[in-house]
Amino acid sequence: MRLCTPHVRVRRIWTVELRPQEGGTVLVCPQCRPGPLPLTAGSARSAVLAHLAQHARRDVLPPHLRICQCRERGCRWHPRHRGCAGAVLLVLMRAHGGRLWRLADACAACAAATAQAAVVPDALLPSAAQPSTAPRPPRRRAGSRRPGTDKHVRVKEMLTYLAAALPRFSSPTARLLALQCALRADGRGRVGLPDGFLRGIRLASHAAPWHELEHAAWLRCTGRQHGSLHAQILDAAILHQAPGRQERARAAHWALHPTPLAAPHGAPPSIQLAALALAVHTRNTEASTDLDDLTRLTATAPSSLEDLLDQLVRARTLSAWRHDNETGKICWQLPPAHG
Numbered sequence: 493m494r495l496c497t498p499h500v501r502v503r504r505i506w507t508v509e510l511r512p513q514e515g516g517t518v519l520v521c522p523q524c525r526p527g528p529l530p531l532t533a534g535s536a537r538s539a540v541l542a543h544l545a546q547h548a549r550r551d552v553l554p555p556h557l558r559i560c561q562c563r564e565r566g567c568r569w570h571p572r573h574r575g576c577a578g579a580v581l582l583v584l585m586r587a588h589g590g591r592l593w594r595l596a597d598a599c600a601a602c603a604a605a606t607a608q609a610a611v612v613p614d615a616l617l618p619s620a621a622q623p624s625t626a627p628r629p630p631r632r633r634a635g636s637r638r639p640g641t642d643k644h645v646r647v648k649e650m651l652t653y654l655a656a657a658l659p660r661f662s663s664p665t666a667r668l669l670a671l672q673c674a675l676r677a678d679g680r681g682r683v684g685l686p687d688g689f690l691r692g693i694r695l696a697s698h699a700a701p702w703h704e705l706e707h708a709a710w711l712r713c714t715g716r717q718h719g720s721l722h723a724q725i726l727d728a729a730i731l732h733q734a735p736g737r738q739e740r741a742r743a744a745h746w747a748l749h750p751t752p753l754a755a756p757h758g759a760p761p762s763i764q765l766a767a768l769a770l771a772v773h774t775r776n777t778e779a780s781t782d783l784d785d786l787t788r789l790t791a792t793a794p795s796s797l798e799d800l801l802d803q804l805v806r807a808r809t810l811s812a813w814r815h816d817n818e819t820g821k822i823c824w825q826l827p828p829a830h831g
């Protein structure tokens with residue numbers, strides 16, 4: 493059954509194709525003229541996302557009018573499931589071995605059922621805006637800071653974004669490093685991490701996560717200078733973040749010890765990332781979120797996530813956790829001392 497609505501339907505779905513050709517891969521967008529756009533330095537994935545995000549920013553629709561575009565097309569992008577459910581999210585999908593990329597509004601159930609799909613936080617879109625004459629969605633006033641919550645929000649948005657922007661096989665260490673770089677970068681995507689800081693986060697002698705991010709064309713190491721390791725972020729979407737650098741740096745600092753849910757000192761990166769994913773969803777001593785949210789942010793399968801949660805209980809970072817089968821939510825409690 494199709495409901496009639498008095499509103500003009502806005503097609504909240506955008507696609508681009510990556511076409512290899514002589515002289516390098518080009519990005520072909522049916523909505524943009526003229527012709528193919530050359531891919532500049534950086535990962536194809538982030539260039540694609542930055543381009544599709546421009547379209548999403550232009551075709552704004554109030555949240556209550558956004559519908560699952562997947563269902564509108566007969567749910568052909570994923571195997572059968574129980575039906576549409578949950579919030580309408582902006583979802584990046586990869587198809588045809590990475591040749592075709594699609595950004596669309598889809599419900600949480602369809603997003604979770606679609607292979608090679610990642611949720612892009614809405615909040616990142618207005619902040620990633622380039623100067624443009626297109627109407628923008630309303631945004632929080634620059635000065636209206638809610639103390640204590642902004643760092644949660646900022647880290648959550650960035651983790652969610654990185655879950656979409658980094659390759660799926662990226663290690664937890666590379667994800668944590670990318671988060672620090674993204675939040676600490678200047679307006680041109682340049683970041684310098686002092687040796688002392690890298691020692692503190694136990695990355696001083698590890699080249700592997702840097703290589704991982706370089707291999708993903710997400711950043712390029714530009715050398716060592718004045719006791720710091722410098723890098724250039726190549727991900728176009730990172731370059732236009734709205735919050736000031738200080739605010740982002742505060743969020744980056746909190747992400748290292750996300751109280752009240754910090755992983756024990758020296759815990760493996762997978763545990764640290766899991767603790768951080770819980771911390772951004774924790775407001776009180778008892779908290780919960782969808783299982784899908786956590787598996788996406790930690791880039792793990794549900795069974796591995798359960799193991800990580802058990803380890804956090806053994807380390808007394810959590811006092812308990814459970815999976816609510818009815819709602820599909822993971823609920824957890826902090827030890828009383830944290831209250």
Ligand SMILES: [Zn+2]
Pocket residue numbers: 521522523524543547
């Ligand atoms: Zn376009």
Ligand SMILES: [Zn+2]
Pocket residue numbers: 562563566567568569570602
């Ligand atoms: Zn669907």
Ligand SMILES: [Zn+2]
Pocket residue numbers: 560562563575576577598599600601602603
């Ligand atoms: Zn749906």
